[in-house]
Amino acid sequence: MKRYFTVLIFGLITTLGICQEKRLLIENVTIIPMHINQVLENKDVVINNGIITELREHIENDTIDYELGRIDGTGKVLIPSFADAHAHLPERENLDSYILINLLNGVTTLRSMRGESWHLDIEKSEFTPKLVLSAPPITRRDSISKSDAEKLFENYKKQGYDFVKILSVKDVNTFDILVAQSKEKSLPLAGHCPSNIGIFNTCQSGVFESIEHLGGFFQLPEKDDIHKAIELSIYNDVYHCPTLDWYFTGQVVEDTLRNRKGVGFLPKERIEDWEKKINSYYFETTEEQRALDRSKNKTSFDTRLKNLRYIYHQGGKLLLSPDASGIYGVPGFGIHTEMQHFTMANISNYDILKAACYNLSKMLNKENEWGTIKVGAKSDLILLNANPLENIQNTEQIDGIVLNGQFYKKEFLLDKLNEKR
Numbered sequence: 001m002k003r004y005f006t007v008l009i010f011g012l013i014t015t016l017g018i019c020q021e022k023r024l025l026i027e028n029v030t031i032i033p034m035h036i037n038q039v040l041e042n043k044d045v046v047i048n049n050g051i052i053t054e055l056r057e058h059i060e061n062d063t064i065d066y067e068l069g070r071i072d073g074t075g076k077v078l079i080p081s082f083a084d085a086h087a088h089l090p091e092r093e094n095l096d097s098y099i100l101i102n103l104l105n106g107v108t109t110l111r112s113m114r115g116e117s118w119h120l121d122i123e124k125s126e127f128t129p130k131l132v133l134s135a136p137p138i139t140r141r142d143s144i145s146k147s148d149a150e151k152l153f154e155n156y157k158k159q160g161y162d163f164v165k166i167l168s169v170k171d172v173n174t175f176d177i178l179v180a181q182s183k184e185k186s187l188p189l190a191g192h193c194p195s196n197i198g199i200f201n202t203c204q205s206g207v208f209e210s211i212e213h214l215g216g217f218f219q220l221p222e223k224d225d226i227h228k229a230i231e232l233s234i235y236n237d238v239y240h241c242p243t244l245d246w247y248f249t250g251q252v253v254e255d256t257l258r259n260r261k262g263v264g265f266l267p268k269e270r271i272e273d274w275e276k277k278i279n280s281y282y283f284e285t286t287e288e289q290r291a292l293d294r295s296k297n298k299t300s301f302d303t304r305l306k307n308l309r310y311i312y313h314q315g316g317k318l319l320l321s322p323d324a325s326g327i328y329g330v331p332g333f334g335i336h337t338e339m340q341h342f343t344m345a346n347i348s349n350y351d352i353l354k355a356a357c358y359n360l361s362k363m364l365n366k367e368n369e370w371g372t373i374k375v376g377a378k379s380d381l382i383l384l385n386a387n388p389l390e391n392i393q394n395t396e397q398i399d400g401i402v403l404n405g406q407f408y409k410k411e412f413l414l415d416k417l418n419e420k421r
């Protein structure tokens with residue numbers, strides 16, 4: 001009898017738990033769903049327990065009581081939230097403010113490109129973004145035998161890393177060993193295109209998810225080779241994450257960098273560190289040399305834009321990230337800057353948004369789960385005050401975000417960030 005009651009009560013609790021509605025309504029909004037090339041106007045979106053359960057024509061006199069509230073989307077645009085595909089998580093003590101800077105800018109997915117073991121222990125709260133975690137990077141200094149690699153990949157898989165980051169590799173033999181283990185343990189590789197392997201072989205390895213920083217292209221002198229590399233990347237499902245902003249800053253005078261949006265939210269120690277580097281650079285160089293450096297950096301940046309244009313026009317696959325790890329790279333805020341750099345490669349606003357909202361989920365085969373606005377998806381969302389298809393700078397016009405099913409006004413996130421400072 002006692003057991004019967006326990007089962008009954010347990011059953012009741014789970015039933016109540018599951019049935020408890022936590023609905024949020026965003027009404028009369030314009031939607032850019034991203035998985036289909038359409039713009040849907042005057043829609044109501046119902047999100048229940050984080051899952052989009054209804055997309056319907058706007059109803060004027062809906063009397064349902066939505067537990068998590070009702071957001072007026074009139075004149076506003078709803079898009080899936082942004083994924084930073086090349087993030088560098090900060091020191092543990094700065095993680096909370098780092099996350100809030102990202103949320104404030106609509107970034108709710110972070111693919112960490114420089115794994116550390118404590119990343120696996122990051123506790124989940126209602127404000128935790130989606131994390132795609134790399135294992136600690138492999139470099140050319142690592143001599144890795146077949147049995148080393150077996151143990152390494154097995155451990156990384158067991159520990160819960162999502163992929164193995166490659167910075168460089170010792171030689172072709174090591175690369176082959178890593179590729180074989182990556183296949184066997186179903187743990188993909190991503191990262192730099194190793195210069196001793198080259199972009200053709202990196203693409204054809206079959207396990208490389210993405211090449212960062214447009215790596216591999218600078219080694220190709222002939223245009224035909226560039227086209228071949230792009231073709232191979234398309235055929236083998238390899239994405240390119242250009243991280244233009246990391247390279248952009250090299251052509252900009254320091255005073256302009258100091259005034260970048262969001263700098264005031266960064267940890268003081270980081271700014272001091274950058275300023276030290278700038279000071280010693282100024283100590284070692286003359287104004288003429290610095291001007292020459294900036295103009296060289298501009299030329300090499302323009303080559304990057306040209307390669308990105310080739311990739312785009314040939315139908316290559318793109319991810320988006322500012323790689324905010326260099327001097328005056330600002331996480332969160334940088335995602336908008338990166339989108340603005342993409343326009344310099346003549347990429348359409350729609351495809352820029354797609355690279356920022358959707359492509360990472362597609363690369364990870366999660367496009368039915370997040371990165372889109374469709375029924376059944378558990379996507380985080382951004383409500384914008386202006387349409388980014390008209391002007392990509394409108395991605396900065398954030399009214400609020402939907403994170404884990406809950407709506408947060410931008411002002412709320414800003415207050416929370418200021419508390420952490």
Ligand SMILES: [Zn+2]
Nearest residue numbers: 086113323325
């Ligand atoms: Zn990086």
